[in-house]
Ligand code: C2E
């Protein structure tokens with residue numbers, strides 16, 4: 038028996054050990070499990086070598102002792118197998134108690150296996166001349182292999198069954214590692230003098246290290262702080278342990294460095310990072326370029342430390358000048374109220390975007406209320422994302438009646454989401470979140486594409502219709518490539534531009550207004566027309582109509598309703614109608630529910646009526662049926 042290959046394995050593991058311990062590491066359960074695998078493999082390879090040497094010197098030492106060492110080597114094989122199980126269980130059972138309970142079963146089996154291995158005989162297989170031991174065999178070996186096999190089968194079974202709960206990279210790494218072990222043992226089984234199992238095990242550890250466990254993957258290269266990946270793992274583990282921890286988020290917005298000379302900023306940034314690294318009893322992460330998370334490991338001392346940190350920031354970072362840096366502070370005294378690592382990162386994004394106090398206040402204490410709001414928003418965001426992914430975004434159509442032609446001549450496309458249970462969710466529940474999270478871009482695009490597909494399938498002219506009105510969100514209007522994107526979609530489906538009318542609202546900011554105007558120009562050149570939606574809500578401004586190249590003004594339901602309820606509103610609306618007609622624009626009156634309301638609007642000279650009086654917004658097939666009925670009636 039030779040020991041050269043195993044010695045190479047030992048050297049490989051020692052090199053890896055050197056790299057591993059030299060790097061800054063975060064204390065995570067999964068990393069501890071990797072340590073377990075590492076040591077089990079190391080001890081196994083060392084015992085492989087030791088047992089070979091002892092067997093070779095069994096006459097000088099003693100026969101029972103040689104057998105004892107050889108059997109101990111076999112048991113170290115069992116420890117490798119159980120460490121593999123522990124390594125994947127740590128990923129699957131994030132709850133520590135469940136993990137421990139699961140592992141207890143395996144340890145019991147392992148102890149039984151070890152007792153069995155020691156208790157039954159072990160034999161040597163000799164070379165042809167009978168002088169050299171080639172390998173060991175017999176019941177002791179079979180017991181070890183049998184128990185290891187159970188462990189390995191369990192590993193593969195869990196990896197298959199708990200696929201969804203496992204990190205896919207961990208699955209892949211473990212598969213490669215075990216394939217190396219199993220492949221090597223097969224080769225060794227066929228060529229008994231080729232003792233490569235130990236070396237293959239060491240190589241497998243190298244694979245785990247490179248693919249998954251290299252601590253450098255948890256570090257931010259520029260600052261040496263832990264990165265967002267580490268933050269996520271760290272938070273995930275603390276939530277799994279149901280442990281509370283105070284968390285401080287320091288945000289350096291553009292304004293933070295306004296008191297620091299431009300040429301000094303880079304150096305001061307580094308100084309701040311060094312300061313953050315040195316704070317005791319905390320783990321510091323860099324989540325984004327301007328965002329640092331400080332997790333306090335000593336709950337009792339957290340508030341006192343925060344006081345000190347903030348005090349430091351009141352002083353200059355430069356001796357000669359007043360280089361004071363003014364970050365924003367978000368403080369979450371009880372991070373456990375968030376409940377999930379994903380939510381923790383989302384919460385900070387939410388507060389930065391949503392909370393007005395964020396820009397006004399320097400120190401923002403995050404409480405239950407903010408967390409609850411964030412959670413609601415997160416749920417809606419998920420609803421939209423899933424609907425987009427699973428094609429559960431639907432478009433309903435509400436007919437618009439022309440008073441002059443006495444028939445339906447257009448319709449408004451209104452988005453709906455069908456939730457996972459098949460229930461319809463109205464836009465009031467999700468448009469705002471879609472706008473805040475930017476998902477409106479995808480959602481609006483999906484709606485427009487569906488409308489174009491609908492028109493292609495049901496040419497509007499066949500139903501006596503002229504165009505479909507499609508809502509544009511303020512966010513979409515401020516997107517510089519909107520016109521190109523929409524023209525591309527119309528071309529894709531071969532839709533005539535006169536079939537489309539886009540509804541815009543007044544709420545675009547002045548900045549977005551420039552982009553909106555450019556988009557409108559481009560689309561109008563193509564032949565698309567525009568409506569001004571929501572007229573009569575908020576601070577509607579007649580001047581806006583003068584500025585905007587729209588063809589139609591849509592009176593909001595609140596405006597039409599107040600006409601019937603409030604004496605003064607009548608005069609305002611009549612004046613508006615007069616002016617809008619004077620500008621040669623058409624009007625659509627929304628929210629008309631009764632015959633009386635319809636008659637009044639008609640008498641006022643309003644050209645188009647939209648409302649429940651004619652129909653509620655309808656799904657595609659019902660809308661087509663409605664138009665077909667309508668056609669028959671009008672023909673009669
Ligand atoms: P909107 O564009 O002003 O659409 C008119 C809303 O009034 C629709 O509500 C419609 O169902 C409702 N409505 C029409 N007639 C009546 C009536 O007689 N009585 C009553 N009670 N309501 C009536 P919906 O579909 O819930 O849409 C609400 C808002 O959501 C829309 O107001 C629009 O601002 C937005 N929205 C809908 N679809 C889209 C979309 O695809 N993109 C964007 N960005 N926003 C959309």
Ligand code: MG
Nearest residue numbers: 449508540570
């Ligand atoms: Mg509309």
Ligand code: MG
Nearest residue numbers: 570571591627
């Ligand atoms: Mg409207």
